[in-house]
Amino acid sequence: MSPAHRSAPGPPSPVRRRRWLPAALLLLLATPVWASAGRQPHGHDHGNTPNVTDRTSGTSLSDTRIRWPGWRKVVDTLLMRQYNTRTVLLGTILLGIGAGTVGTFMLLRKRSLVGDVVSHASLPGIALAFLCVELAQPGKGRSLPTLLLGALLAGLTGVLCTIGIRRFSRIKEDTAMAIVLSVFFGIGIALFTVIQKLPTGQVAGLQQFIYGQTASMTSADVRLIGMVSILVIAVSCALFKEFGLLCFDEEFARSHGWPTVWLDLVLMALVVCIAITGLQSVGLLLVVAMLIIPPAAARFWTERLGTMTVIAAVLGGLSAWLGGIVSSLFARFSAGAVIVLAGTLFFMVSLTLGTRRGLAPRLLRQWSNNRRIGRHDLLRTLYEMLESQLDTFPADSSVDPLCLTRLTSDEILSRRSWSRSRLAGLLNNAVGDGLLDASDGGWKMTATGAEEARLVARNHRLWETYLILHADIAPNHVDRDADLIEHVLEPDLISQLLEAVSERYPQMEMPPSPHPLEPGT
Amino acid sequence: MTDAPTPGTPPANMPGTAPDDHAKHPISAPLAIHDMTVAYHRRPVLWDIDYDAPPGKLTAIVGPNGSGKTTLIKAAVDLVPRASGDVHFFGSPYNKVRHRVGYVPQRGSVDWDFPVNALDVVVMGLYKQIGWLRPVTRRYRDQAMHYLERVGMSEYAGRQISQLSGGQQQRVFLARALSQQADVYLMDEPFVGVDAATERAIVVILQELRAAGKTALVVHHDLQTVPEYFDHVLLLNMRMVATGPIADVFTPENLRATYGGKLALLDQVGHRMTLQQGRS
Numbered sequence: 001m002s003p004a005h006r007s008a009p010g011p012p013s014p015v016r017r018r019r020w021l022p023a024a025l026l027l028l029l030a031t032p033v034w035a036s037a038g039r040q041p042h043g044h045d046h047g048n049t050p051n052v053t054d055r056t057s058g059t060s061l062s063d064t065r066i067r068w069p070g071w072r073k074v075v076d077t078l079l080m081r082q083y084n085t086r087t088v089l090l091g092t093i094l095l096g097i098g099a100g101t102v103g104t105f106m107l108l109r110k111r112s113l114v115g116d117v118v119s120h121a122s123l124p125g126i127a128l129a130f131l132c133v134e135l136a137q138p139g140k141g142r143s144l145p146t147l148l149l150g151a152l153l154a155g156l157t158g159v160l161c162t163i164g165i166r167r168f169s170r171i172k173e174d175t176a177m178a179i180v181l182s183v184f185f186g187i188g189i190a191l192f193t194v195i196q197k198l199p200t201g202q203v204a205g206l207q208q209f210i211y212g213q214t215a216s217m218t219s220a221d222v223r224l225i226g227m228v229s230i231l232v233i234a235v236s237c238a239l240f241k242e243f244g245l246l247c248f249d250e251e252f253a254r255s256h257g258w259p260t261v262w263l264d265l266v267l268m269a270l271v272v273c274i275a276i277t278g279l280q281s282v283g284l285l286l287v288v289a290m291l292i293i294p295p296a297a298a299r300f301w302t303e304r305l306g307t308m309t310v311i312a313a314v315l316g317g318l319s320a321w322l323g324g325i326v327s328s329l330f331a332r333f334s335a336g337a338v339i340v341l342a343g344t345l346f347f348m349v350s351l352t353l354g355t356r357r358g359l360a361p362r363l364l365r366q367w368s369n370n371r372r373i374g375r376h377d378l379l380r381t382l383y384e385m386l387e388s389q390l391d392t393f394p395a396d397s398s399v400d401p402l403c404l405t406r407l408t409s410d411e412i413l414s415r416r417s418w419s420r421s422r423l424a425g426l427l428n429n430a431v432g433d434g435l436l437d438a439s440d441g442g443w444k445m446t447a448t449g450a451e452e453a454r455l456v457a458r459n460h461r462l463w464e465t466y467l468i469l470h471a472d473i474a475p476n477h478v479d480r481d482a483d484l485i486e487h488v489l490e491p492d493l494i495s496q497l498l499e500a501v502s503e504r505y506p507q508m509e510m511p512p513s514p515h516p517l518e519p520g521t
Numbered sequence: 522m523t524d525a526p527t528p529g530t531p532p533a534n535m536p537g538t539a540p541d542d543h544a545k546h547p548i549s550a551p552l553a554i555h556d557m558t559v560a561y562h563r564r565p566v567l568w569d570i571d572y573d574a575p576p577g578k579l580t581a582i583v584g585p586n587g588s589g590k591t592t593l594i595k596a597a598v599d600l601v602p603r604a605s606g607d608v609h610f611f612g613s614p615y616n617k618v619r620h621r622v623g624y625v626p627q628r629g630s631v632d633w634d635f636p637v638n639a640l641d642v643v644v645m646g647l648y649k650q651i652g653w654l655r656p657v658t659r660r661y662r663d664q665a666m667h668y669l670e671r672v673g674m675s676e677y678a679g680r681q682i683s684q685l686s687g688g689q690q691q692r693v694f695l696a697r698a699l700s701q702q703a704d705v706y707l708m709d710e711p712f713v714g715v716d717a718a719t720e721r722a723i724v725v726i727l728q729e730l731r732a733a734g735k736t737a738l739v740v741h742h743d744l745q746t747v748p749e750y751f752d753h754v755l756l757l758n759m760r761m762v763a764t765g766p767i768a769d770v771f772t773p774e775n776l777r778a779t780y781g782g783k784l785a786l787l788d789q790v791g792h793r794m795t796l797q798q799g800r801s
Contacts, residue, residue: 108635238654245645249631252697255598256649257619303681305636 069329089324091222093317098229100316101236102270103291104309108247113177115291118275119284120181121158122151123188151276158184212283212336228277232270244305282336293343300354319343373487378426379453402450406442460486461511465501475515551576551705551736557606559596566592568760577734581741584757585780590740594707598624623703627710628691633683639693640678646700668696688719705736
C-alpha cells in the first residue's frame with residue numbers, strides 16, 4: 001500500500017459509499033447489468049472490491065468464474081491493514097460475539113426462533129420507516145438510524161403478536177411464530193413493491209436488509225453495531241448468573257423472588273438489539289443463524305454454562321471474522337452467507353469431534369466398551385472350560401495352572417454360539433492385549449490373561465448369586481442377566497456384592513457357578 | 522381467624538382440628554392458610570382450605586391423585602394464583618419472608634440436559650444471598666459443597682445433572698433448598714422414584730430439620746411410611762379432610778373419606794395402624 005493510503009484515514013472518515021454495491025445485489029436478483037459506478041483510486045479501495053482492474057471485463061449472471069485475489073490483497077485483508085476492512089471486520093466480529101453470547105441463553109431458554117421472528121417481522125418496519133421519511137423529505141429515506149428504529153419497533157410488535165396469539169388463543173407457540181414471521185415478512189415484501197413504484201424509490205438500498213451487505217456499511221454504521229454489541233455483551237456478563245437461573249429453573253427463580261418477567265424482557269431486548277443490528281451485515285434471513293449455530297456448536301464441548309457461553313462467543317466471533325475476510329476477498333460471496341457457512345463448519349466439527357457430546361467420542365466409547373465386553377466373554381468362557389481341571393494341578397505349582405492348557409477354536413466354539421469369524425476377532429484382540437498366546441493351532445492364557453479371567457468369572461458369579469438371593473430370579477435365567485451387568489461392575493459395587501452374598505459363600509476366593517455350565521450355553 | 526367449620530367441608534370426624542393448640546397463635550405459625558380456594562381455568566381444584574402448620578413438626582400432605590397436594594404448596598408460595606383466601610408464613614405474606622421458606626419442587630420440572638453440574642444447582646440456592654450482578658465466588662461454592670455433603674452427594678459435585686440417578690437428582694435439589702437455611706420447608710413428592718439410599722438420606726435430613734426446630738410439609742404418596750416418617754398429617758381431597766397428629770387423624774375412616782374407598786390397601790394400613798396404637 002502506498003504511504004498516502006496509510007496516512008489517509010486518520011480520523012474515522014465515513015467509508016465511501018459505493019452505489020454499485022447494492023446494485024450488485026440487485027444484479028443477483030434480476031438485472032444483468034453492472035452499474036458501472038465511478039472507480040475509486042486504488043488506494044482507497046474498499047476491501048470488498050474483487051479485483052478492480054478487471055471489473056470491466058464483462059461480468060454477468062452467466063459469468064461464474066471466481067476471481068482469485070492477489071496475494072497482496074490477501075495479506076492486506078488478513079492483517080486488516082486497510083482502515084475500512086478493519087472497521088467493518090471489527091463491527092462484524094463484535095456482532096458475532098454478542099450474538100453467540102445472547103444466543104446461548106436463547107438456546108437454553110428454548111426460544112431459538114425468537115430471533116427469526118424479530119428479524120422477519122422487522123421488514124415492514126424498515127419499509128414503513130423508509131416511506132415515512134421519504135414522503136417527508138424525498139431522497140432522504142435511506143438513513144440507517146431511522147430504518148433501524150422502524151425495524152426495532154416492527155420486530156418488537158412481531159414478538160408481542162406471538163405472545164398475544166399464544167396467550168389469547170389455543171394456538172401453540174411454534175405455530176404462532178410461523179404465522180407472525182411469514183405474515184410480517186409478506187407485508188414487508190408488499191411494501192417494498194410500493195416503494196419500487198415511487199419516483200425516488202431506491203429499493204436496492206433496502207434489499208440489503210434481506211440478504212445483508214457488509215460492504216455497504218459506513219463507519220458510523222459500524223460504530224453503532226459495535227456499541228450495541230458491546231452493550232449486549234456487557235449486560236449478558238453482568239446478568240450471567242440471573243439469566244442462567246432463569247433458563248434453568250424459572251419456577252425456582254420466581255419462588256425466590258427474582259423478577260423473572262423483567263429478566264425475560266431484558267433477555268428478549270438483547271436478542272432484538274442483536275437481530276436488528278445484525279440485519280445490515282448478515283441480513284434478516286440469516287441473522288438467526290448467528291444467534292443459534294455458535295451456541296449449538298458450543299454445547300458439544302462442555303457441560304458448564306460459563307464455558308459454553310465463552311465457546312459460543314468465540315465461535316460467533318470467529319465465524320464473523322471468517323465471513324468478513326472471505327467476502328472482502330471474493331466480492332461474489334455475501335458476508336452473511338459466509339458467516340453462516342463458517343458457523344456451520346464449526347457446528348459440523350463440533351458435532352463430530354465435540355469432547356462432551358460429539359459423535360466421534362461417543363462411538364469411540366461404544367467401540368471400546370464392546371471390545372471390553374467381548375474380551376470378558378472370551379476370558380470367562382476359557383476359565384469355565386479350564387475350571388474342572390484346576391483341581392488336578394498341584395497347588396504349589398509356580399506356574400498358573402490356567403496358563404498350561406492349550407485350547408483350540410473348535411473347543412471354544414462348542415461352548416459358545418459365536419460365529420467363527422467373531423471368535424477369530426475376539427482371539428485376535430486378546431492376543432493383541434497380551435491376554436493370550438498363540439501356540440501351535442491353539443491358544444494359551446498368559447499370566448495377565450489368567451488373572452483377568454479369574455476376576456471376570458468371579459464378578460459374574462457374584463452377581464448371579466446376588467440376583468438369585470436378593471432378586472428372586474431363577475438360577476437358569478440368571479446367566480443372561482448377569483451378562484448385561486457384570487461388565488460395568490466397579491470395585492465399590494463388588495465389595496457390596498461380596499457382603500450381600502456372604503451368607504452363602506463366606507470369604508470364598510471363587511464361588512462356584514450357581515447353575516450348571518453346559519456346553520453350548 | 523375463625524375456627525367454625527366452613528360450609529362445604531366434609532362433616533364430622535376431624536379429631537385433629539378440634540384441639541388445635543397452635544391455632545391460637547396463628548401469628549407464629551410457620552404456615553397459616555385461611556379460606557384459600559384455587560382454581561385452574563375457573564375450575565376449582567382446592568376449596569376453602571383453612572390450615573395452620575404445627576411448628577417444629579414434620580407434616581405429611583396426603584391425598585389421592587388430583588387432590589390438589591401440589592397445588593396447595595404452589596399456591597402457598599405464590600406460584601399458582603389464589604382465587605380467594607390468604608397465606609401467611611410466620612405472620613407475613615410470602616413475598617416478605619421468602620428467605621425463611623424453602624420450596625423443593627417435584628423432580629422433573631427442569632431441563633436435565635442443561636449445562637450445569639450438581640454443585641452449580643446447589644449454588645443457585647445461594648443466589649439471593651449473593652445478590653444482583655455479583656459473580657459466584659469461591660466462598661459460596663464452598664458453602665454449597667457443605668450442603669452437598671449433608672445429602673451425601675459431595676463426590677458427585679462435578680457431575681452434569683442428567684448423569685445422576687433419580688434419587689441423586691432429588692438429593693441435589695434438596696441440598697439447594699437446605700442451602701437457603703429456611704425455617705419452613707415445603708417439599709413436593711421428594712420420595713417419588715428414589716432409591717433406598719436416597720429415601721434414607723431424606724428421612725435423616727427431615728429428622729435433622731425437626732431437631733433444629735424447623736418445620737417441614739411434605740407431599741407424600743406412600744401411606745405405609747406416613748406414620749414412620751411424620752408427626753402430623755394433612756389429609757386432602759380438594760377440600761381438607763382432616764389434620765392433626767398421626768395418632769389421632771391417620772385412621773381408616775379418615776383415609777376412606779380422603780380416598781373415597783378406592784384404595785384396597787387402605788384397610789390393611791388402617792389395620793396396621795390400629796395394631797400399632799394398641800401396642801403403644
